[in-house]
Amino acid sequence: MKINSPRGTADLYGEDIDYRNFVIDTARRVFKVFNYKEIITPAFEYTWVFSRSIGEVTDIVQKEMYTFQDKKGRSLTLRPEGTASIARAVIENKMLFENLPLKVFYIGNMFRYERPQKGRMREFWQLGVESIGTDDPLIDAEVIWILNSFFEKLGFKKLVLKINSIGCSECREKFLFEFRKYLKPEVGKLCADCQKRFGKNALRIFDCKKSGCRSVLKKAPSIFSYLCPGCRKNFEEVLKYLEALDINYRIDQSLVRGFDYYTRTIFEIISEDLKSAQNALGGGGRYDNLLKQLGGPDLPATGFAVGIDRTIMLMKQLNLKIKKNEEKARIYLIAMDKNCKLYSLDILRYLREEKFLCDINFNKRSLKKEIKWAGENDYDFILIIGEDEIKNGSITIKDIKKYRQYQVNWENEKEKIKKIIGA
Ligand code: HAM
Numbered sequence: 001m002k003i004n005s006p007r008g009t010a011d012l013y014g015e016d017i018d019y020r021n022f023v024i025d026t027a028r029r030v031f032k033v034f035n036y037k038e039i040i041t042p043a044f045e046y047t048w049v050f051s052r053s054i055g056e057v058t059d060i061v062q063k064e065m066y067t068f069q070d071k072k073g074r075s076l077t078l079r080p081e082g083t084a085s086i087a088r089a090v091i092e093n094k095m096l097f098e099n100l101p102l103k104v105f106y107i108g109n110m111f112r113y114e115r116p117q118k119g120r121m122r123e124f125w126q127l128g129v130e131s132i133g134t135d136d137p138l139i140d141a142e143v144i145w146i147l148n149s150f151f152e153k154l155g156f157k158k159l160v161l162k163i164n165s166i167g168c169s170e171c172r173e174k175f176l177f178e179f180r181k182y183l184k185p186e187v188g189k190l191c192a193d194c195q196k197r198f199g200k201n202a203l204r205i206f207d208c209k210k211s212g213c214r215s216v217l218k219k220a221p222s223i224f225s226y227l228c229p230g231c232r233k234n235f236e237e238v239l240k241y242l243e244a245l246d247i248n249y250r251i252d253q254s255l256v257r258g259f260d261y262y263t264r265t266i267f268e269i270i271s272e273d274l275k276s277a278q279n280a281l282g283g284g285g286r287y288d289n290l291l292k293q294l295g296g297p298d299l300p301a302t303g304f305a306v307g308i309d310r311t312i313m314l315m316k317q318l319n320l321k322i323k324k325n326e327e328k329a330r331i332y333l334i335a336m337d338k339n340c341k342l343y344s345l346d347i348l349r350y351l352r353e354e355k356f357l358c359d360i361n362f363n364k365r366s367l368k369k370e371i372k373w374a375g376e377n378d379y380d381f382i383l384i385i386g387e388d389e390i391k392n393g394s395i396t397i398k399d400i401k402k403y404r405q406y407q408v409n410w411e412n413e414k415e416k417i418k419k420i421i422g423a
Helices: 015-033 047-054 059-064 083-092 137-154 169-189 192-200 202-207 211-217 229-244 308-317 338-353 367-376 387-392 414-421
Strands: 044-046 067-069 075-078 102-111 123-132 159-165 263-271 280-286 301-307 330-335 357-360 381-385 394-399 404-409
Touching (some): 015 123, 015 137, 015 308, 047 075, 047 083, 083 123, 123 137, 123 308, 137 229, 137 263, 137 280, 159 229, 169 202, 192 202, 202 211, 229 263, 301 308, 330 367, 338 381, 367 381
Parallel strands (some): 330 381
Antiparallel strands (some): 102 123, 123 301
């Protein structure tokens, strides 16, 4: 039997874990300075949470959800995204009565039954923020500011922020009327999926990547031209804040995004270095009606999510390095036999309590090979404990980076040891 994980899933280990921790640590630091607090919600919800939020006729709800019945026949779904769950959680836990906006962030695995390809998985990881309780355009700008700072801190330089406004339900109603009128004589040229969308969810046609549909859309009216004065003004204010923050953006009037909950400002951050259709690293927008739609208070909100896996993929492609946060030296202790291991425990305990990354040899390699291995594996110091060291109560310390060697007494020269290894 071939041993493999389910299609579209991956094991993460080694270098990927280093990247992942760096990405998550960076996000946490950025979220903290903007005063966002962490929230953890379950990996599955009652199915209605997603169908009612994301929209019954979206691709995600129609084709991509992992839905199953539990033993009592209740319909449950593995979360395909975080926003709907957060909305459910803040309503249920009555988190919306204190100081608004409520600012939360989350990190979690998401599940979508999509065709796996480079940058597109069935289980993938997102980190995101949601800000609930104000429609002040400054919060739209703040959320984009966070996204921008996060990618800057990871070392990205050439990302593109695409932004659009899809207005409120009134703007959308007027636009859809005209859009359907335009599409009617062209329906036959659309793909089968878009023909279905034409009846139920025409806005989604803008999401289609098929060339036939794209050429039909070339002369289509854009929702942007149908914005009501309120939505237009709101959008202009968001852009003004972005300019004041020196955040580059590109207005893309064909940007719609695949969720029904969006209103007004929506955005996506893409990389032109990712030469595939999966070039969006993150996306988000305002969702002013979702809370009410789920039975909660009538409060506006906005947020974004970033794909962690895709971000790591691009970091590797662009050779962006992880900045190590460890300030303390990395130490490898080589104990020559069992007796030496026993003697070394005290030393290991001391160094680990002092918060050094400290490991001991478990392989049956010669001393020469152990030293070579430690040098190749990014250690700063090697500590050698052999029979002589036990006899003298000493430690041999090799500074690999500076090619120096010291002999120190373990019991009486702790300060000297600390000085050598840079405590
Ligand atoms: P989304 O655009 O569907 O938005 O997902 C955000 C990011 O998750 C994408 O830009 C992409 O990097 C990553 N992603 C999505 N699907 C996959 C996949 N199959 N494999 C790998 N990565 C993927 C949302 O999920 C919204 N909830 C964002 C939001 C928050 N809007 C308001 N608040």
